[in-house]
Amino acid sequence: MLNRYRFLWYFPSAFYKTQRMNPTLPIHDVLDDICTALETGLSAVVQAPPGAGKTTGVPLALLSASFLSGKKMVMLEPRRLAARAAAGRMAEMLGEKVGETVGYRIRLEKKVSAATRIEVVTEGILTRMIQGDPELSGIGLVIFDEFHERNLNSDLGLALTLECQGVLREDLRILVMSATLDAEPVARLLGEVPVITSEGRAFPVATHYLPLRKPTPTPWDIEAACARAVAKGLAEEEGDMLVFLPGAGEIRRVESRLRQMALPEQIDLYPLFGALSKEAQDKAIKPSPAGRHKVVLATAIAETSLTIDGVTLVVDAGLMRTSRFSPGAGMGRLVTLPVSKASADQRRGRAGRTAPGICYRLWSEGRTSTLAPFTAPEVLHADLAPLVLELALWGVTDPAELTWLDLPPEGSCQQARSLLQDMGGLDAKGRITAHGKAMARLGLHPRLAHMLLCAKEKKLGSEACLLAALLTERDPFTGNRKEADLRLRMEAMLPGSRREAALNPGAAARIKETMRQLATRLQIKGNPKEPRHSGRLLALAFPDRIAMARKGRPGHFQMASGSGAFLYETDPLAFEPFIVAADLDGNRQNARVYLAAPLDEELLKADHAHRMRREEVVSWNDSKEKVEAVTRHTLGAMILSEKRLAKPSPDAVTGALIQGLQARGIGLLPWNKTTRSLQSRVLFLRNHAGFEDLPDLSDPTLQETAAQWLAPFLIGVTRMGGLAKVDLAGALTALIPYPWHRKIDTLAPTHMTIPSGTHIPLDYGNGEPPFLAARIQQLFGLTDTPTVAEGRVPVTCHLLSPASRPMQVTKDLKSFWANTYPEVKKELKARYPKHPWPEDPLTAVATNRAKRKGK
DNA sequence: CTCTCCCT
Numbered sequence: 001m002l003n004r005y006r007f008l009w010y011f012p013s014a015f016y017k018t019q020r021m022n023p024t025l026p027i028h029d030v031l032d033d034i035c036t037a038l039e040t041g042l043s044a045v046v047q048a049p050p051g052a053g054k055t056t057g058v059p060l061a062l063l064s065a066s067f068l069s070g071k072k073m074v075m076l077e078p079r080r081l082a083a084r085a086a087a088g089r090m091a092e093m094l095g096e097k098v099g100e101t102v103g104y105r106i107r108l109e110k111k112v113s114a115a116t117r118i119e120v121v122t123e124g125i126l127t128r129m130i131q132g133d134p135e136l137s138g139i140g141l142v143i144f145d146e147f148h149e150r151n152l153n154s155d156l157g158l159a160l161t162l163e164c165q166g167v168l169r170e171d172l173r174i175l176v177m178s179a180t181l182d183a184e185p186v187a188r189l190l191g192e193v194p195v196i197t198s199e200g201r202a203f204p205v206a207t208h209y210l211p212l213r214k215p216t217p218t219p220w221d222i223e224a225a226c227a228r229a230v231a232k233g234l235a236e237e238e239g240d241m242l243v244f245l246p247g248a249g250e251i252r253r254v255e256s257r258l259r260q261m262a263l264p265e266q267i268d269l270y271p272l273f274g275a276l277s278k279e280a281q282d283k284a285i286k287p288s289p290a291g292r293h294k295v296v297l298a299t300a301i302a303e304t305s306l307t308i309d310g311v312t313l314v315v316d317a318g319l320m321r322t323s324r325f326s327p328g329a330g331m332g333r334l335v336t337l338p339v340s341k342a343s344a345d346q347r348r349g350r351a352g353r354t355a356p357g358i359c360y361r362l363w364s365e366g367r368t369s370t371l372a373p374f375t376a377p378e379v380l381h382a383d384l385a386p387l388v389l390e391l392a393l394w395g396v397t398d399p400a401e402l403t404w405l406d407l408p409p410e411g412s413c414q415q416a417r418s419l420l421q422d423m424g425g426l427d428a429k430g431r432i433t434a435h436g437k438a439m440a441r442l443g444l445h446p447r448l449a450h451m452l453l454c455a456k457e458k459k460l461g462s463e464a465c466l467l468a469a470l471l472t473e474r475d476p477f478t479g480n481r482k483e484a485d486l487r488l489r490m491e492a493m494l495p496g497s498r499r500e501a502a503l504n505p506g507a508a509a510r511i512k513e514t515m516r517q518l519a520t521r522l523q524i525k526g527n528p529k530e531p532r533h534s535g536r537l538l539a540l541a542f543p544d545r546i547a548m549a550r551k552g553r554p555g556h557f558q559m560a561s562g563s564g565a566f567l568y569e570t571d572p573l574a575f576e577p578f579i580v581a582a583d584l585d586g587n588r589q590n591a592r593v594y595l596a597a598p599l600d601e602e603l604l605k606a607d608h609a610h611r612m613r614r615e616e617v618v619s620w621n622d623s624k625e626k627v628e629a630v631t632r633h634t635l636g637a638m639i640l641s642e643k644r645l646a647k648p649s650p651d652a653v654t655g656a657l658i659q660g661l662q663a664r665g666i667g668l669l670p671w672n673k674t675t676r677s678l679q680s681r682v683l684f685l686r687n688h689a690g691f692e693d694l695p696d697l698s699d700p701t702l703q704e705t706a707a708q709w710l711a712p713f714l715i716g717v718t719r720m721g722g723l724a725k726v727d728l729a730g731a732l733t734a735l736i737p738y739p740w741h742r743k744i745d746t747l748a749p750t751h752m753t754i755p756s757g758t759h760i761p762l763d764y765g766n767g768e769p770p771f772l773a774a775r776i777q778q779l780f781g782l783t784d785t786p787t788v789a790e791g792r793v794p795v796t797c798h799l800l801s802p803a804s805r806p807m808q809v810t811k812d813l814k815s816f817w818a819n820t821y822p823e824v825k826k827e828l829k830a831r832y833p834k835h836p837w838p839e840d841p842l843t844a845v846a847t848n849r850a851k852r853k854g855k
Numbered sequence: 856c857t858c859t860c861c862c863t
Contacts, residue, residue: 124863
């Protein structure tokens with residue numbers, strides 16, 4: 001309070017500026033409400049659209065608030081650029097330099113002093129601040145700006161700050177500022193706190209829907225439609241145009257389409273995306289000279305990060321490219337999705353910043369309601385290794401112990417935990433280790449932090465710092481056909497390198513700064529000398545992405561993780577026997593490698609000896625129809641070497657043989673009439689006669705359980721041919737409990753004797769109720785239908801003519817003799833006059849005579 | 856046959 005007062009005494013004009021900073025800004029109307037909410041309560045939510053002036057207005061208005069009682073404010077910004085700019089504007093309004101009352105801290109820059117009351121920081125910095133001092137001493141208020149973006153770090157920052165407020169600092173104020181209408185959930189999370197809403201300030205933008213004709217358009221269709229929309233805009237409207245496309249590829253292709261269309265002479269065409277150099281980006285952003293207009297083809301970078309003044313027409317293809325982390329692969333992959341409604345509105349708003357504008361949307365008005373209302377929060381789809389490490393450092397092993405708007409998903413947390421455990425950063429219970437604490441302190445992705453700490457011990461610290469900086473910052477190589485080799489980038493970064501010209505100077509400067517910062521933190525002296533060890537270093541960070549060339553397929557690799565990876569043959573790395581991939585496109589079967597380094601086989605074996613396994617693999621070779629045995633040295637899914645094994649263990653051989661048998665089918669066993677009959681009779685008794693205690697001898701079950709019942713009978717067999725000698729009857733019999741052995745023949749006899757005295761077979765099919773087939777004459781005198789299974793199941797009778805042709809099928813002989821026989825007799829007597837056709841078949845003598853006598 | 860954005 002005192003400082004503030006003295007300051008105003010000396011600089012009354014600053015006071016004037018502060019209080020009247022810009023009374024036309026809408027936020028001005030609600031500043032008193034915000035002060036009151038934080039005086040009377042602990043937290044509040046401010047919901048104000050872009051242009052309301054909240055980023056500068058709110059912190060300045062709170063400078064004299066009594067609840068701060070001399071403590072300072074920290075405001076989070078999602079981007080360095082925004083943090084620097086916000087601090088700059090606020091300082092300017094106070095008539096000061098940055099670093100006095102208002103300062104900022106971002107990764108590589110710090111402008112704060114003892115006098116600083118407002119500290120604007122980027123989101124990662126807050127995490128470091130709160131981890132370093134969980135009480136946030138000297139801080140009275142934490143402001144989360146642009147919270148609607150729901151970045152991973154702001155969600156984490158809020159969770160930790162809430163914990164600090166709830167447990168350690170009952171006077172700590174939290175203010176969440178959000179641009180969209182989704183303020184209610186945050187207000188609930190903060191404890192049913194007030195939501196203060198402000199108007200925005202923007203010009204109206206008229207929306208025109210230009211849907212694509214096809215229901216499922218290809219990228220080609222979208223690019224063509226985009227070019228048409230630009231042409232339409234140029235023909236019908238004046239002013240600068242901003243076109244939103246999902247990525248650099250689409251931008252390049254639409255650009256070449258437009259160039260072929262011969263644009264009006266006064267039009268300049270610029271691409272704009274993150275990987276472009278600062279100079280190229282500036283060209284797209286700077287205002288058009290008088291008499292000229294521009295068309296900027298941009299990714300989502302122009303949605304919030306960069307503003308282009310003077311845009312009055314926006315063309316929105318309605319797509320965004322975003323990363324989805326796959327815990328199984330331990331990698332992210334890029335997907336192209338429809339934008340959310342909030343994003344589409346934000347894009348449209350870009351046409352109304354300086355004057356009324358127009359927005360062309362390349363979809364139908366009806367489809368707008370099918371868009372997701374908001375873009376998914378990053379925590380749901382991100383690599384959570386950094387978050388899990390931070391939580392462990394905070395003392396939390398289960399994220400659910402903290403309060404979140406969206407709980408970090410369990411799958412990603414588990415993957416993160418196991419990666420961190422492999423690296424020794426967490427113990428078996430998920431608690432942080434000394435190594436983990438050192439990792440977290442470095443402010444790098446845990447993989448890179450682990451690499452750095454290990455490299456220091458191998459005296460490769462400075463090389464590792466350069467490598468980590470290269471992988472943290474943007475790729476310093478520009479252009480489309482980049483080689484993947486990280487050594488080339490390291491070489492170019494070394495002082496006095498011939499390759500320096502290939503570098504994007506802005507990116508190179510940042511990499512150098514980052515490298516220096518890391519070296520300072522780790523107390524590593526000396527400069528990196530040469531890039532020879534890059535593969536070895538990368539293997540520490542990405543052990544799962546060590547990859548081995550596939551035989552006979554140049555450019556194709558097998559990764560330790562089990563996935564495939566490839567490089568085009570135009571890249572010299574494609575011919576290396578081993579590489580480590582630092583960056584891949586995330587395709588599960590065959591991922592494109594964007595950044596990698598070669599790895600020396602001897603060093604690989606030396607450094608990763610503890611992870612290598614020697615295993616005996618006995619497997620079935622289906623084409624050679626035999627069991628083969630090898631010893632292998634493996635690293636994850638990679639087979640480093642393989643040798644034939646002379647004497648594999650008998651159990652393994654049997655296992656492999658059974659594997660082969662299961663692949664080929666159980667029919668390969670030496671089945672015969674006896675074994676098939678046993679099988680079908682047991683099946684019949686089990687399935688149709690109620691003897692459920694009998695084992696299931698059906699082919700599918702036998703095949704599935706072969707390892708249990710067949711294995712003891714396979715000793716000494718190594719080839720399919722050897723199966724012919726297997727005692728299948730013995731094996732099947734062994735499956736059936738002993739008391740049943742005799743009973744089966746009684747319950748389900750293989751034959752039965754019929755009145756003619758013949759012993760005729762019963763057919764049980766594949767385990768169905770049995771039938772017998774006999775000529776009618778053989779059955780004379782058989783009054784009732786025969787049965788099996790203690791009389792439970794009748795035997796179906798197939799009645800044949802004297803020529804053994806099927807005549808009738810019946811399960812009820814009594815009824816046949818009484819009703820059907822007289823008709824059959826009439827019919828057959830004419831054709832077979834010499835056979836007996838008695839009036840009363842029940843008392844007639846059965847006969848086996850089939851052929852007519854004589855002749 | 857060639858990756859969205861951002862941060863410690």
